[in-house]
Amino acid sequence: MEMLVALAIGILTATGTFLTLRGRTFPVVLGLTLLAYACNLFIFSSGRLVVDGAAVLNQDLPIPDPLPQALVLTAIVIGFAMTAFAVILSMRARADLGNDHVDGTEKRDDQNGEQR
Amino acid sequence: MNHLPILPVLIPMLTGILLLLPPIRTTLTRQRLFALVAAGLNLLVALALINQSTSGEIAVYALGDWQPPYGIVLVADRLSSLMLLLTSLLLFAGLLYASSGQDEAGRYFYPLMMFQALGINGAFLTGDIFNLFVFFEILLIASYSLLMHGGGKHKTRAAVHYVLLNLVGSAIFLFALGVLYGAIGSLNMADMALRVRELSGAELQLAKVGGLLLLVVFGLKAAMLPLQFWLPRTYATAAGPIVALFAILTKVGVYCLLRVHGMIFGDYAGEISDIIQPWLWGTAVLTIAIGAIGVLSSPSLKRLAGHLVIVSVGTLLSALAINTPASISAGLYYAAHSTLAGAALFLVAELISEQRGGALDMIVRSRPVAQPVAIGITFFITALALIGMPPFSGFIGKLMVMQSAESITQMGWTWSTLLIATLFALIAFSRAGSTIFWRTKGKNTDEVAGSSTKLAAIWLLLLAAPLMSLFAGPIVDFTAATAAQLDQLAQTPQILLNGGGQ
Secondary structure, eight states: OOHHHHHHHHHHHHHHHHHHEEEEEEEEHHHHHHHHHHHHHHHTTTTOOOSSOOOOOOSOOOOOOOOOHHHHHHHHHHHHHHHHHHHHHHHHHHHSSSSOOOOSSOOOGGGGOOOO | OGGGGGGGHHHHHHHHHHTTTTTSSSOOHHHHHHHHHHHHHHHHHHHHHHHHHTTOOBEEEEGGGGOTSOOOOEOOHHHHHHHHHHHHHHHHHHHHHHHGGGGGGGTTHHHHHHHHHHHHHHHHHBBBBBHHHOOOOOHHHHHHHHHHOOOOOOHHHHHHHHHHHHHHHHHHHHHHHHHHHHHOOOOBBBHHHHHHOOOOHHHHHHHHHHHHHHHHHHHHHHTTTEEEETTHHHHHHSOHHHHHTTTTTHHHHHIIIIIIITTTSSSSGGGGGTTTTTHHHHHHHHHHHHHHHHHOOOSSSSHHHHHHHHHHHHHHHHHHHHHHHHHHHHHHHHHHHHHHHHHHHHHHHHHHHHHHHGGGTSOOBBBOOOOHHHHHHHHHHHHHHHHTTTTTHHHHHHHHHHTTTOHHHHHHHHHHHHHHHHHHHHHHHHHHHHHOOOOOOOOOOOOOOOOHHHHHHHHHHHHHHHHHHHTTHHHHHHHHHHHHHHHHHHHHHHHHHTTTTT
């Protein structure tokens, strides 16, 4: 269980970081989304993992920490809003600047679609 | 229960919402009046909080009466009140400046400014570290939209960088919060400060990782080297009144370093006390150096102002690095001065660029501004204050920071970098001023409209320069008491859990 969650967070973070460092806005936005997912899973697991815990208060079963669940809800909502903003901004940048590079200028020598 | 501490959050929030609704939204005049009245109210509340905090009282406001450490608290101590006063001054001056025409350039200017103020005020007040994240996001999403106010290619390009960088910053903030909650088991700052002293083993290391991750997040907000590259371009492209309010954003970063790292990872944190101190010296000195070089190489006034913001952040970081009550007190005085004078410079640059046609605020030979005398005098005083020449507040601020250095090594680093940065600023301002006001060609016979309101807004901020040196005594007493209070809070965070008190 721990290994599975740790691997999921690790892979999401690694992929997200890689994509965030790309040169075009689309992969960058995707990377940020993956990073946000990794964050959410990470916060969720910061209250320690409990298997078969009580969903609502119950005296016989172990009770999972409710605070990270509240935190992750906030983080998800904020993450959605920010991603939506980043997507719209990227589209605006594509329209205003005429290309989808993050720094707004397309280099002459990467016309074959390769990122710098 | 004393409801004063919640007002700086409630006023901008309600105003922002009301500004979006029909009776007020329909005409620009109503929006202007309503927003200015609300900003004035906000200023009065900040003054009332300052007045309340001078007695040494720390107002702890438990939202919904859920007691700490489980509920979210707002804490209004001396430091928070001081920062709130600065924010409300900037907000009022920014709105006043924009009310003579610039608010027409884009939609939703006033609501967005209010939401921005809501985020900043909340970040200064909150005593809960996750709540700090939430307020950060509020101020960020408002600043993203404000940055685009007016539109244009340059703004879009700068906004892409700013937004993407800050989204990564928010992700790191969340990771840091996850690590800290996992290791410490609390999110209330005072409770965290108490619990961190008893950590050991793996959890101690985790808390250390979390603390250093937070340094990266706050460093990005504060524009600390090597996270400062976004600042000059972003600030140079945005509209003047908006950047004037942004002038406090870098101070939000420094404030968080002082609050979070000073209290949770500060002098009394047991095994992980002062974890950021080894990092601060190098970054402080290099931030001043890179800012000073930027000041010399600035092609336009707004870029110059942006690089000066970086220099002032470096100066504040060196005050934090010295880390004595005297240096913190000096840093707070300098922070107040540099925020107000820096915001004034952004407004002056905006006014100059409005009156010079195509040359904007570029430091090139061009036609003169329409009101050379009034703007010239304003620019001259702003420049003197920012360079740090007597008799204005910059001189006293820099002097106090330099005096607070204790050992020879500290003196060597702070004195040399600060004095060289001052010289560079003097050179850059002399060049900019003489080019813009004296090396002119042709005549400017344009009609200028509404520039008296704009000058009034600038002078509202600029009056702080002579006043802060005239009343330096009482102000320094206040900042010294603030530094002492911060030290007391770091030593005995229980005060905040027991509801403040004397």
